[in-house]
Amino acid sequence: MATAKTPRRRRTAEDARHEILAAAQRRLAEGGPEAIRLQDIARDLGISHPTILHHFESREGLMQALARSAIGALNDDVLRAISDPSRGTTPEAVLDRVFETLGGSGHARLLAWAALSDRAPASPRGDTPRPQQLLRVLGDAVHRRMLDEARAAGGRAPAREEADFSVRLVAAAMLGDALMGDVLNRLAGLPNDASVQRRFRIWLARLLDERLRRAVAPARRRRAKR
């Protein structure tokens, strides 16, 4: 009754795929993994569910496409957040942005879902292009910066692993945070407001910054352990 009868819209195959993926992502982000039903997505878009099958072969096809698209989008967004100098380049600012990007609007939830249902890029299926090593790139950047500072300060060259571990820690923490941040806050008895969130991120940024600095600092009096 509501829809009198829209004359039927025809998209390019690519557009259709995009719209469908977006709708699916919305549903997944809101309602959890079990909320992806072809009929619902179709209704959201005002199309019929066989159309989805037409574009993605099967529900499973849609799911895999969704997982891959999510990872790609995350990659882009994170990279953009990092290398956007217009909003500050201090570690604090960058970290804050990345946290925001990951937490805001379902990126992390999507990733978690992908991991949960083993649809994560477990075995690079050959077709995975280049996003594969986002963290690697970040590790490189951090390491390079450490090297620079070390040279400038006349300190010792830092181990590559130092940079990798830092990046890995932040990544894991952001995932956990985006996924269950509010729960964690509650469990920790912390108030659940934005200012705590921000202070936490700043704290973390400082923590790492300090650590990395000291990792390259010239060895003044290195108290020998034994």
Place this chain on the structure above:
Amino acid sequence: MATAKTPRRRRTAEDARHEILAAAQRRLAEGGPEAIRLQDIARDLGISHPTILHHFESREGLMQALARSAIGALNDDVLRAISDPSRGTTPEAVLDRVFETLGGSGHARLLAWAALSDRAPASPRGDTPRPQQLLRVLGDAVHRRMLDEARAAGGRAPAREEADFSVRLVAAAMLGDALMGDVLNRLAGLPNDASVQRRFRIWLARLLDERLRRAVAPARRRRAKR
């Protein structure tokens, strides 16, 4: 053919609930959230699926019970892992055990699922007993230890938030790690073997330990920022 006909076993209601929950948890941990089907669980246990309905009202009832039981179990396991002095009490050892507990066998996956499908203890439904504040307890412990050390070393008293943030960071990191540790390793270009994993944990433990120590260290030459 295989099952000739087992004479029918009768459990106490409580036992039955436990067995069913355990089976459900197994399936969830392995196959992801969509793999919880009453019929499958029933088959695993050699019972009929209406029995599950009998004990849990509905599938949704089972799910909620599962989420709550998971959180309770996690609480117990983590507390046990922490306060088990038989395997070392250094920060490194404790952290390592907790990581192990959380990652090994599905705890984190369960939690993530609960968070994803909004079955997490979002609004304490009144019946939640005491596990609610696990992190709070840990924060207390850390803070107390900091106070002790501060007193022993004659340093300054640390802010409570310092302890809370540390705990929160570790919690988030462990969640993210347990959920996507291997993926993160791959993305970071780190080899995916146990030794890296261990070194990472040790690195993290040291990082925090250092930080906390310095937070309570007597202010020697505190370079004023401005």
Place this chain on the structure above:
DNA sequence: ATAGCTGCTGACAGGAATGTCAGTATCCGC
């Protein structure tokens, strides 16, 4: 215009999953 490619749809098939119910079997207290 017209033809043809292909995005798109309605109707239907097939199956699977949850939930209901009436009845059975097992354990416990007497």
Place this chain on the structure above:
DNA sequence: GCGGATACTGACATTCCTGTCAGCAGCTAT
């Protein structure tokens, strides 16, 4: 042993969801 409470079951009802198919309709090229 007996009776009652209740854990448990088989068969059935219902609902819902994916996937198929034959055909319709919008767009482009010629």
